[in-house]
Amino acid sequence: MKKRLATILTRQDFWVGLAVIAVGVAGLLHIAYGNWRPGPAVGPHAFPQMAYITLIIAGAIIAGGVAFGIYDTPLDRARGIVVTGVAVVALGVVMFWLARVVGVFVSTAATLMLAAFVLTPDPLRRWPSTIVLPLVSAAVIYGLFVTVIGVPISGAILF
Amino acid sequence: MLESFVEALALATDPWVILYVSLGVFMGVTLGAIPGLSGDMAIAILLPIVFFLEPASALGLLTGIYKGGMFGGSISGISFGVPGTPGAAATTIDGYQAKLRGYPNKAMHTALYSSVIGDTTSDLILIFVALPLAIVALSFGPVEFFALYAFALLLISALTKGKVAKGIAMAALGILLAMIGRDPIGGSLRLTFGIPQLAGGLALIPVLVGIFAVSELILQLADAWMRKARRIVEDTKAKAEGLFEDYDAKADRLTWREFRGTLKATWIGTGMGTLIGALPGAGSSLAAFISYGLAQQFSRRRQDFGKGSLEGVAAAEAGNSATSGSTLIPLFAFGIPGSATAALFGAAFILMGMTPGPRLIYDHTAIIYALFIILIYANLVNLAMSKVLLPVYSKVAMIQSRILLPIVCVLAIFGTFAAGNSVVDVWVMLAAGLLGVVLRIYGFPLAPLILGFIVGPGAERALRQSLLIGGGDWMHLLSSPIAVGLYATAAAMILLFTVILRDRTQPPKPATGKEGSP
Numbered sequence: 001m002k003k004r005l006a007t008i009l010t011r012q013d014f015w016v017g018l019a020v021i022a023v024g025v026a027g028l029l030h031i032a033y034g035n036w037r038p039g040p041a042v043g044p045h046a047f048p049q050m051a052y053i054t055l056i057i058a059g060a061i062i063a064g065g066v067a068f069g070i071y072d073t074p075l076d077r078a079r080g081i082v083v084t085g086v087a088v089v090a091l092g093v094v095m096f097w098l099a100r101v102v103g104v105f106v107s108t109a110a111t112l113m114l115a116a117f118v119l120t121p122d123p124l125r126r127w128p129s130t131i132v133l134p135l136v137s138a139a140v141i142y143g144l145f146v147t148v149i150g151v152p153i154s155g156a157i158l159f
Numbered sequence: 160m161l162e163s164f165v166e167a168l169a170l171a172t173d174p175w176v177i178l179y180v181s182l183g184v185f186m187g188v189t190l191g192a193i194p195g196l197s198g199d200m201a202i203a204i205l206l207p208i209v210f211f212l213e214p215a216s217a218l219g220l221l222t223g224i225y226k227g228g229m230f231g232g233s234i235s236g237i238s239f240g241v242p243g244t245p246g247a248a249a250t251t252i253d254g255y256q257a258k259l260r261g262y263p264n265k266a267m268h269t270a271l272y273s274s275v276i277g278d279t280t281s282d283l284i285l286i287f288v289a290l291p292l293a294i295v296a297l298s299f300g301p302v303e304f305f306a307l308y309a310f311a312l313l314l315i316s317a318l319t320k321g322k323v324a325k326g327i328a329m330a331a332l333g334i335l336l337a338m339i340g341r342d343p344i345g346g347s348l349r350l351t352f353g354i355p356q357l358a359g360g361l362a363l364i365p366v367l368v369g370i371f372a373v374s375e376l377i378l379q380l381a382d383a384w385m386r387k388a389r390r391i392v393e394d395t396k397a398k399a400e401g402l403f404e405d406y407d408a409k410a411d412r413l414t415w416r417e418f419r420g421t422l423k424a425t426w427i428g429t430g431m432g433t434l435i436g437a438l439p440g441a442g443s444s445l446a447a448f449i450s451y452g453l454a455q456q457f458s459r460r461r462q463d464f465g466k467g468s469l470e471g472v473a474a475a476e477a478g479n480s481a482t483s484g485s486t487l488i489p490l491f492a493f494g495i496p497g498s499a500t501a502a503l504f505g506a507a508f509i510l511m512g513m514t515p516g517p518r519l520i521y522d523h524t525a526i527i528y529a530l531f532i533i534l535i536y537a538n539l540v541n542l543a544m545s546k547v548l549l550p551v552y553s554k555v556a557m558i559q560s561r562i563l564l565p566i567v568c569v570l571a572i573f574g575t576f577a578a579g580n581s582v583v584d585v586w587v588m589l590a591a592g593l594l595g596v597v598l599r600i601y602g603f604p605l606a607p608l609i610l611g612f613i614v615g616p617g618a619e620r621a622l623r624q625s626l627l628i629g630g631g632d633w634m635h636l637l638s639s640p641i642a643v644g645l646y647a648t649a650a651a652m653i654l655l656f657t658v659i660l661r662d663r664t665q666p667p668k669p670a671t672g673k674e675g676s677p
Contacts, residue, residue: 016601020328027335037347042626044342044349047619051331051338058328065324072322072602077381084381085596088373089589092572096585108569115565119383129562137566141573149211151577 004067013071017063024055091115099153104146109138167528170215171536179216180533183223184541190224191231191247192552198228202503203372204571206364206510207578214511218530219537221507225500226541229443229480230274234552237266237472246443246479249451253464253471260467264411267549269421269469270476275542277429277477281484282534284433285491289520292492296517301624302635304493306642308618311495313649314438316607323653326607329598333611334618336361343616344623356583363506365575365584366612369591370605371499376568377596383561413469421473424454428474432481437489438497438652443482450478484534490515491527495614499606502613510578 008014027048036045065071075081091111098107112134117123123130145151170176187198201224209217232247237254250270257266299307316326339350340360351357428450435446454474455464464471487504489497494516496502505515513523520527545552575588595605622636629635637643 012601017324036349037342037345042623042631044345044347046626047615047622048335048338048349050622051334054331055328058324058331061324062328075600077385078600080385081378081381081596081600084384085374085377085593088377088380088568089593092568092585092589095569096572096576096582104573108573111569112565115568116562119380119561119565133562134565137569141566141569145573145577149577151573152580153576 008066011066011071012074014063014066017059017061017066020059020062021056022059024052024059027052027055104153105138105142108141109134112137163524164528166525167532170525170529171219171532173215175213176215176219176529176533177540179212180219180223180537181540181544183220183225184227184537184544185223187224187227187229188231188234188541188545188548188552189227191228192234197232197375198224198226199500199503200372200375200567201228202500202507203368204567204574206367206503206506207574209507209510210578214513214526215529215533217507217511218526219533221504222530222533222537223540225483225504226278226537227545229278229483230271230476230541230545231552233270233274233472233476233479234267234549237263237270246447246482247476248444249447249475250472250479252451252475253466253468254475256465256467257469257472258467262411262467264549265413265417265469266467266472268413268546269418269472271542271545271549272418273421273425273428273473273477274480275538276425277432277479277481278483278541279535279538280429281433281436281481282531282538283484285484285487285534286531288437288485289488289491292488293517293520296493299517299641300639301621301628302639303641303645305618305621305625305636306639306645307493307495308614308621310645310649311489311493311497311614312607312610312618314652315497315610316604322602322604325603329603329605330607330611333608333613334615336366336608337612337615338619343620361587361612362579362581362584363509363613364578365588366591367503367506367609368571368575369588370595370609371503372571373568373588373592374595374599374605376564376571377592378599380564380568383564417469421469424458424470424474425477427454427457428477428479429481432478433485435478436482436485436498443479443486443498446482447475447479450481451475491519492517494519494617496610499609502606502609505613 031045031049031052037043091114095107095111098110101107113131116130116134120126120130146153186201190201191198202221205220205224209221212220229246233250233254236247236251237258254266254270257263312330313327316323316330335350337360339357341347341358342349348358428447431450431453432443432446435449436443451464451471451474454470455461458464458468458470460468460470482498483500486498486501489495490501490505494505494514496505496515508515508519513519513526571588572585576582576585578584598605598608625636626633629638637646
């Protein structure tokens, strides 16, 4: 019994289920003690409340399923994916901020070149895809969004 | 009626619309052929462009991408054993074996013809079924509509990748995301946590692009970064070079007799694909595998399946493509997107000022009829273009994803900003992308989340109206026989698909198959 419990505790889906339950409980507490207005028959809290209860039940099934051998195998590349995700989001934020400072063309070209250099082995030898292609792509993106569509990204000092 | 049809014909055959359909097919097949990129991703990224096009042109572009992407996925599956889209995984089983045995051209042509037959039939079913169903839906009250929303949510949660509890949790999360902002009845703020920018709620485009496209891009970039994608391509390239040393191109032409031999499998795939496509959540992947399994059962040469059988290619590809028209039936008839693609089309309608649902056909008759015409002739464009460009497309599948992914990422960011000229939308999209990544890592299906996000407000309105009519009595939700029937049907179908059919249609593993997402 102790061994079985120890095995369950090592399964990722057990903790995933608990996390889902925690979200549901936090939501119900927010509805109970937060600033929610009452409404006629069922107020604005009724549907979110149903969703939170559903989350708790689903979380219990996910966590409980581990005891019956129903669980997903963790991804071996999860850490790499998370790191890439954070890097992509950070790069996206920086690129968008730069677009408003130095212009769409420069920020896009710089971002694409950086990405190409990071992803391409021996990037200088493959200069057409790491230097020329980002410049051409940036020009096309500038043409599409700034010239054709006219997105209001102001404050550009270059283009 | 006739007047609307003439107007629709004029809209659909406008040279610009034809051009956009052709461009869409080209983009769809090209992106579908590249492992990791798909038609759905292209539709999600191009949604903001919908704002700037005429409705018929926009729908033509999206339809072309969708249809092209359906077939495109099988090109890299047959060429390199790497399905370009999850829906093409079943085609890869026999398609790649056919290539290894020296007849890739036959396999690709079989896939193309089956895809077009399945797709066209499915479109015709959509055209003839959506209108009568919409008439039925017009008589629905809030009790029936709430049951219908619950039916769709339950079914899509249960059938997506067979993860019932995780699917239901995602549907609930999608509903909660849709609840952010003002309460549609009382007007009070909900779930904004004091952030004023959230008072208007989350916009559809950033959530869709973030959850679907950005999260997938991040996974693909992670792969490229870890050089896994490169290894796969180099491996398949080496195999291809070795294999084609004694390749006889003349012998690798699909004869009429061979094509006729695949027709039974094609029709089995078409029937199953159309049926399964109409069910919310079942998806093209499941349709393709069930069609493959059934065609094997009814084949005289069932021992050839898994060894390069053209029947296997035909059944899987027809099953995959036949979901394309029928998956739009719930959207047109009830306003409920039955799949990720239908959700994207629903979003496009909303962006063009058209509300998906039973009134859609009546309020925008000319545009919807034009879409029906486009759906049919886009298949012919797909057939002609793919047939001519097949040799080129098989090379397109070799384009390194490391080159394309950053460009697609930048397009997603500027496209989302262009849709609403809102910086908050960009942050929401990036946050949704990260959320999508985390959910994918922990094995949560994303389609129920999107369905919950889209139908959440409608379901809430229907629930609260039902309870107001019923004086707050929850049993009022069971007062309609149609509603009870829908709940019972949902339960029966979940049981059928998760317990009975899944066990019977477990597919054999493809030789070197790889799904685009975990």
